Amino acid sequence: xxxxxxxxxxxxxxxxxxRLSCAASGRTFSRYTMGWFRxxxxxxxxxxxxxxxxxxxxxxxxSVKGRFTISRDNAKNTVYLQMNSxxxxxxxxxxxxxxxxxxxxxxxxxxxYDYWGQGTQVTVSS
Numbered sequence: 618x619x620x621x622x623x624x625x626x627x628x629x630x631x632x633x634x635x636r637l638s639c640a641a642s643g644r645t646f647s648r649y650t651m652g653w654f655r656x657x658x659x660x661x662x663x664x665x666x667x668x669x670x671x672x673x674x675x676x677x678x679x680s681v682k683g684r685f686t687i688s689r690d691n692a693k694n695t696v697y698l699q700m701n702s703x704x705x706x707x708x709x710x711x712x713x714x715x716x717x718x719x720x721x722x723x724x725x726x727x728x729x730y731d732y733w734g735q736g737t738q739v740t741v742s743s
Contacts, residue, residue, distance in 0.1 A: 619643045619732050621713050626737030629703055633741070637698040639713030639734055647671065648720045651689060651696040652730055655709035655739075662712070662727055666698060670720030681707075703741045710736040 625637040639651070647670045656662040666687035668675045675687050684703075689696040696713060714730035724730065 619646075619649065619715050619717075621715060621732055621734035623711065623713050623734045623737040626711060626739045628740045628742065630743050631704060631741055633703050634699070634701045635703065635739060637700065637711055637713075637737060637739070639696045639698075641694045641696070641715065643694070645717075646694040647691040649715040649717050650720055650722055650724050651687075652714045652716070652724060653687060653696075653698045653711060654714060654727060655707075655711045656736075657706075657709040660709075664725050664727065665711070667723040667725060668696065669723055674721070674723050676723040676725065700739070703739075705741045708739060708741050710738050712736045 620642040623639045652667040653665040654662050655665050664678050666677045668687045672689050684701050686699045713734045715732040716730045
């Protein structure tokens with residue numbers, strides 16, 4: 618099993634930046650595909666970004682391409698989401714997730730992930 622703890626959320630003005638972190642327990646972090654998802658009030662949880670176990674492959678949702686970047690540091694058991702040029706529509710609870718079945722892949726589907734963090738709130742407002 619792996620436990621995930623997100624941090625870095627908060628209130629930011631439109632156009633601003635935040636960096637989310639997700640720290641994972643365990644000694645096999647590099648064997649997990651990691652993902653970021655978000656859920657706004659009244660909406661379904663949606664894919665934001667995913668990165669393979671080695672970090673060599675990544676994918677981002679069209680809505681965040683060019684603004685958000687997923688990365689990971691396997692030595693620190695941590696995955697990051699750098700968010701730039703934030704918009705009010707980015708307001709949501711952001712969750713990180715882990716999947717161990719296909720570590721060389723990126724995974725877009727929410728139901729494929731085995732483990733989830735508790736989420737961190739991101740609010741973009743003036």
